[in-house]
Amino acid sequence: MVKESSINSDLRDKELRVSMQEPTGVLIQAVEHGSIAHEVGIEVGDRLLAINDRLIQDVLDYRYVVTLFERAMVLRVTKTSGELWEIDIEKDEQEDLGIELEGIQTRLCKNNCIFCFVHQLPRGKQVRRSLRVKDEDFRLSFLFGHYLTLTNLSESDFQRIFEQRLSPLFVSVHATEPELRQYLLQNRKPDDLLENIRRLIGGGIKLHTQIVLMPDINDGIHLERSIADLLQFYPDVLSVSIVPVGLTDHRKGLTSLKTVDADYAQRTIEHISPIQQRNLDNYGSPFCFLGDEFYILAQHSIPPRSHYGDFPLVENGVGMVRTFLDEFAVAISKKWKPQKLSVRGTVVTGRIFYPTLKGCLDQINSKFNVDLRCLPTENLYFGRGITVAGLLTGSDIFTAVKNQLYGDFLVVPSESMTGEQGLFLDDWVKSDLETRLRIPVFAGGYHVAEFFKLIFSPGILHQEAFPNFSGAPATPGL
Template sequence: MTEKRTVHEYPGNPARPMARILEVEEYSPAFDAGFEPGCIVTAVNGHPLRDMIDWQWYSDGYEVELSYIDLDGDEGTVVLEREEGESWGITFDGAIFDGIRVCRNACMFCFMRMLPKESRDTLMLRDDDWRLSFLQGNFTTLTNLSEEDADEITERHVSPLRVSLHCISPEVRSKMIGRHADHGVRMMEKLLAGGIELYMQIVLLPGVNDGAELMKTLAWAYLHEGIANVGIVPLGFTKHQTAFDKSFNDREAALEVVEAVEAFQKHAMAERGCAWVYLADEFYSNAYPDDLLDHLPPAEHYGAFDMFEDGIGIIRSFVDDWQQQGQAVSELAQVLEDEGVRVYYVFGEAMRETFTPLVEASPLKGLLIPLYVKNEFFGGNVDVTGLLSGVDVARAIRGVSAHDYVVLPRVMFNSDMITLDDMTVDDIRDTAGMPVTVVSCNAYEFLPEIRELVEGY
C-alpha cells in the first residue's frame, strides 16, 4: 500500500461501487497489509463490493483477495489471511457502497412529503432499499425489488427483513401506495416461499385501511407462517400538508383499534404463544389518557421487543425501568432538596400520560419537573420526544429560573448531536439564554447523570 494523504472523494468512475475504509484495527490482517483509513475497497474475490451484505458474504473464509484504491489513487489487489475467529480489521464508512435505492411509490401518508421545505437533504431522502432493511432495520415496501434481488435474498438467506405491508386489498393498496403496490405483495410472497422471515408494519389511516380492511390484512398475514410479527403505527402528519387533519388521537378512535386488535392478539397468544400483532404506544396513551399505567400491556406482551424502534413497547420499558430505580429516585430527591434546586426534564407531549403519574407518585414530585414541549416546528399530531426541534425547546425553557437545571433527552439529537432543525446544544443554550445538559432517556442512566450534574462531579 502507498503513502499517505487524505482521500476527500472517491477516485475513478463514480458509478463503480467503492467502499471507503473508515477505521483499520491495529495488528489485524488489513493493518498488516497496509490498509489505512481513506483507502477504498472495490471488489472482494473479483466481485464488486456493493454493500455490507456482499462484504459479509464474499469475505467469509480464512483467505480473501481485495481489490483496492490506495491513498495515492493507485489500484491493486492483495490477498489477506486470518486465523479462526479473527476479524479482517476493516470498518467501512457506511453500509451501502453503490448508492441507496430510493422509493418509487406515491404513498399518500409519506412523512417525508410533509416536512418543512427548508429541511436538510438527508431528512428528505426517501430510501426504499431492502439492504437497509436487513442491515439497519429500515422498513421497505419491496415495490422496487427485482426478481434477481429476490433470488439473491433467498440464495443468501438474508433474513429477517422489515417490510411495509399497510393493507392487502389491491384497490386499497393502490390508493395508499401507488401503482407498484401489487408488485410488492408478489415479492413478499416469493420471499416467504423462499424461507425468508418478514417483520411487517402497518401505518394505519382512519377510514382507509382500518376497520374491516385491517382485519382482512391481519388475517392474510397470519396465514403466512414466515411473517414473524406485525406492528401497527398510527398515521403521523405535520402542518406542512393539507391532506390530513386527524389520526387516532381521540379516545374513541384509539380505543376502537385497541379493542379490535386485542381480540386478534388473544387468538394468536392461544395458538402461537405470542401476541404476534403489536400496537404502537400512542394507541394506548390515546385510548387511556387518564389511567394509562393501568391498561398498558405488561413486558411479557412484547416478547423480545422486536419493534421497539417503531415506538412499540417504549412506554412499558420506560415505566419498568423507572419503577426499578427506587433507591436512585430517593437519592436524587435528597440531593435536590439539599441543594434547593429543581430539574426540568424536556419531553414531547406524548409522554405526559406516562411520566406525570410516575414522578407525582415518587419522592421527586416537585423536584424533577417534566417540561412537555409542544411541537410547533412540525405541527399536526407530531408529539413524540424524538421529533422535538431545537427552536421549540429553546422557546419552552426561556422561563425556567437560572437557579434551576434543564436537561434534554439525547434522543432529540442525531449521532452528530444535531437536532432536526439543525441546532446544536450550544445553539439551544444561546437561544434560550440558559445552560442545558444532555442526558439519557433511560431512568437507570439519567437519574445518576442528573445527580452528578447537580453535585458538580
C-alpha cells in the first residue's frame, strides 16, 4: 500500500472504488455552473472518452492530458442518451474546463501475502469498505503513497508511468531474494523485482521502498541482503522503510507469525543502527529507516529531526513521533492566553503512543490552567497486537472511556476517523460517541498546532457551549 500526505482520508476513500469491469470512458459526476463544460452542453452522467484523440482512462489521465493541450482541444464525449459528441474548445491557459470526474477504479492485488492485513479483518463485524480493498495500483501509489509490489505492471503501465512522470512511487519489497519474496507474497507467478526497479529508475522514476519485518522470516541476514540490494540504486531508490508486522487476533487458518515485542525491537535497533551510520557516512543519508514503533516498544529515544530529512515517510509511521515532539516543543513555548474557565477533559490514544502523549499533556497541565487526562485505549476490535491510534474504532473508544471519562469533553485521534461525519473503521461516527457519552467529542492528532488552538480557544471546550449536551458532566474516572 496513503503521494501527497496533505490529501485527506475522505478523498482517499473516494478514490478507492472497485470495479471488476472497465467502463468506456470516465464518468463526469459534476459540472461547474457557468464553466466551459457547462456552456458547451456537457452534463452530469456523460462520459469523457478522449481529448485530442488521447484516450482518457481515469482522472489521472485527464489531469495529465489537459496540461498538454492548454489552449485548444477536442473533447469526445458520450452523452447519457448514447450520442457521441465531439466538442471543439478554445480557452485561456490555466482555465479549467469545470468538470469533476469519478474516482479511480482501483486495481486489485493478486498476491496473498502471509501478513496481509485484509486477511486479518474480523469476520462478521462492520468494517469500513475501503479497508477490505486489496489495492495494487501504481496510480494510488503516486497519488496517496500506497505501496505496491510491482507484480501486476504491464508494458503499457510502464510506458504510462514514464510518460506522465509518476514519481515517486512506493514499492513493497519485503525481501529481495526471489524465493523468499515469492514465499512472502504467495504469488505463483515469479517476478523480477530488481529488474523492475532497474527499469523504473532507468525511466527517471524515483522510488521509496518498504520492508514489513517478520521475526525469523525476513530479518537478520535476509534484511541485510535486502538493504544492500536496494542501496545499489541510491539515490534513485530514496529510502527503505522497515516497519513491524501488524498482527490481529483474527488469523485463524493463516501462516503462523511472531509478534514484534520489546526485546525484538531493541535487537532490531542494535542491528540497523550501524548500517544507518555507515550509510550516513558514505552517502549522506541513513537510507534505511525504522518505523516509530520499534523505538517506542524498546523505550529507546526517538532519532533527531536531522535523521529523517524532509520526512517523506510520515504516512508510513516513520518520523511521525519526531514530527509531533518537535511541533509540540514549538507550540508549548508560545504565549497562549490563560483560560478564565477551567479546561478539563479526556484525551484518548492507542497504547503505543500513550507514553509520548501523556508526557506532553503533563507539560500542558503544569504550565497552563488545564486538566487533561490521557487514556490509553485497548483495541478490542482487531486485537491487543494492534496498538496504533489510527486503527482505533468508535466502539473501542466508547468501551475504554465510558467508565473513565473525565471532564467536559473528549478528544479522539483524528487519524482514526474520515469524512465530515467522523466515520470510524467500524462504521461508528463521532456523533454516536457524543450521543452515548452525552459530551462533545473533538478530533485531535499529531497536528499539534490545531490541538493547542482547540484547548485555548475561549469557551469552545465548555459544556455551556453545547446546549445539546445538557446532561451532567462526565464523572471523574479516578
